[in-house]
Amino acid sequence: MFGIFDKGQKIKGTVVLMPKNVLDFNAITSIGKGGVLDAAGNLIGGVTSIVGGVVDTATAFLGRNVSMQLISATKTDASGKGLVGKETFLSKHLPQLPTLGARQDAFSIFFEYDANFGIPGAFYIRNYTQAEFFLVRVTLEDIPNRGSVQFDCNSWVYNFKSYKNNRIFFTNDAYLPSQTPAPLNHFREEELQNLRGDGTGERKEWDRIYDYDVYNDLGNPDGGDALVRPILGGSSTHPYPRRVRTGRKPTRKDLKSEKPGAIYVPRDENFGHLKSSDFLMYGIKSLSQDVLPLLQSVIFDLNFTPNEFDSFDEVRGLFEGGIKLPTDILSQISPLPALKEILRTDGEQALKFPPPQVIRVSKSAWNTDEEFGREMLAGVNPNVIRLLQEFPPKSTLDATVYGDQNSTITKEHLETNLGDITVEEALDGKRLFLLDYHDAFMPYLERINLNAKAYATRTILFLQDDGTLKPLAIELSLPHSNGVQYGAESKVFLPAHEGVESTIWMLAKAHVIVNDSCYHQLMSHWLNTHAVMEPFIIATNRHLSVLHPINKLLFPHYRDTININGLARQALINAGGIIEQTFCPGPNSIEISSAVYKNWVFTDQALPADLIKRGLAVEDPSSPHGLRLVIEDYPYAVDGLEIWDAIKAWVQDYVSLYYPTDEAVQKDTEIQKWWKEAVEKGHGDLKDKPWWPKMQTVQDLVQSCSIIIWTASALHAAVNFGQYPYGGYILNRPTISRRFIPEPGTPEYDEMVKSPQKAYLRTITPKYQTLVDLSVIEILSRHASDEVYLGENNNKFWTSDTRAVQAFQKFGSKLTEIEGKITKRNNESSLRNRTGPVQLPYTLLLRSSEEGLTFRGIPNSISI
Structure with a gap:
């Protein structure tokens, strides 16, 4: 030129x-x-x-x-x-x-x-x-x-x-x-x-092309039948959100599956080369490729240490003395720079983990019924529990395929611990709640139990006068011995605090938590944040110019997500990966999340809609946020609603700067193409659902952007950064179940009578899988040194529009105000669910944090 x-x-x-x-x-x-x-x-x-x-x-x-x-x-x-x-x-x-x-x-x-x-x-x-x-x-x-x-x-x-x-x-x-x-x-x-590219060819390192593909790269058919996994996405059988297209060559045995190998990520989605998240995520890759084989050789080949914990004290020893390893193993681990901090090798010991917050004050409070119930409201998976509105609970599984799967819990079971209140009175007073994993796990139990001993669980709890939840009954169900088509075979367990019955009750709670841990990791965490966000990121880059104000609004909430998802497909959720090794569903893990995705509803991801759907809130214009909570002391909901309202107010302020009328939204060609493609391609398996916003009004745009920002920031923070604080103590959140409840007259029953702790430890996650699980969730629960938190922007030049900058500053000030309110609530002794028996204040929705393992902080995006 x-x-x-x-x-x-x-x-x-x-x-x-x-x-x-x-x-x-x-x-x-x-x-x-x-x-x-x-x-x-x-x-x-x-x-x-x-x-x-x-x-x-x-x-x-x-x-x-x-x-x-x-x-x-x-x-x-x-x-x-x-x-x-x-x-x-x-x-x-x-x-x-x-x-x-x-x-x-x-x-x-x-x-x-x-x-x-x-x-x-x-x-x-x-x-x-x-x-x-x-x-x-x-x-x-x-x-x-x-x-x-x-x-x-x-x-x-x-x-x-x-x-x-x-x-x-x-x-x-x-x-x-x-x-x-x-x-x-x-x-x-x-x-x-x-x-957008042209949709052809294999992507190269320097490419910046965003296109869609199904999850056809989790398995490796060429590696044998054990590594075959179904393709997720593109069918009514296995619907799924889309991921970024790589264009790798197909496997020899299945031309619809991609060969495993390097994961393509559009170049600007890669972690910045100064980012400490590089250390964190490549730590996971080092764990997968280098450390785990060494640990396997120590535990299984060299028999240096048995694969069973013999006492609760030995589990606590992971945080107090660590596990000493042979010199030759230490010499192989020590040179790996990404693992020096995590494994804390000092020449004499390795695998000494920091004590999880859940046992820092009390070593035993995790095992109380009150803490069991509290973690459904303030733990790492606080968005599954729902109001019990019909009794007994009914299944939604197809009876022609699965037979009778309705609950066998009776009024007599519940009224044993209800005092003078009847079940009808408790239902009318909205005081009965249900943690229900029955329908999610039952269709897969026959396959899961080829390698495990898991139940499908239902738990009913009672809201007491002091605001805490008291478990009343746990139902553990298996497929009928003649086949799942004949329904379920269920047993109901009631609280007990003495003798062998107390051990059985502790084991029943453990089976519930195994369901909860697996559902949390696969659905609440991976599916409902990581996986569902990727299509919106792809569509934004394909159709919203960097000049578009909505691109500028959403861009900070996409940082690193495609990259972290790609790394997950390599080391975490792939066939034989860390999730399959350490969580009960094993090879069925991600397939189960596909079944749950069938019932995913975009508009229900808004916190108010979610709470109403679960029966935990009712609309009330006279109440704060326009909602009245059924459980007033519900830390996730109380803090979350304030964060949700702040996000929505910020989005409303920002969007109104550029869209004075609904017609402006309708005539915005980029917005219309963006939304159409996000729905019809990115979430194409659900494209015909009537609940999708039509993107014809300013409020459609405000609500949709608010949901995207909430999902990427506060929702992910709530279900991610408590993983190690709660789950780092494997007794509190086991991920695997290896024994059913022992029957009288069996050796397992006799062992349970003689040694309750050994019976518990032989039921839950064994030592090797515990070490793997703790190593991974400690990484996932950490904040990077250059993390950018909600209400912050690491680039002061993100827009030249001073009106937008002022609205954003208002948003940041509001979030700072909310932090003060949360801290004040955590100091109110009358709010027993805020800290619970373990004395662990609920801080996951405090927006700011320091680097590291802090149990607080809301990053802008799903960056780990």
């Missing part, structure tokens, strides 16, 4: 970037010190390798080989597109520029300019080096009639030959499609087309 400027005038710019060589010089050592690339990308001169990590040499090299061209937002060429200026290379390296973050480099650049060019609205950039760099931001100064112009970039830029079209970046201005300056319209659509 020939220059169009009068060389007498210049615009000064500052370009901030992070060279790949900040942490990795390997990619440019082949170029050589003093070498440069010509316009074709060929090396000219320079043969000496870069040694010693000389940043000055590397940055100077970048400066000579990165060019930019400004694009006008106000002046067009003959074709009607914005004028494109002369190619200009980065100039002076500015190593001492203040305000730069660690490892960031700044360069000056000077563009020739005249008044006929108008105001820049975008720029092209070309990288002529062979190494990619991370472009942070660009600032142009002293633009006539505008002043400074900011470009918030945050993107990897590869060699220009990697792209079909030049890389383009836009200013931080926000425009609806109809309000975009005409000279930028072509470029806005062209960039979206680049992000």
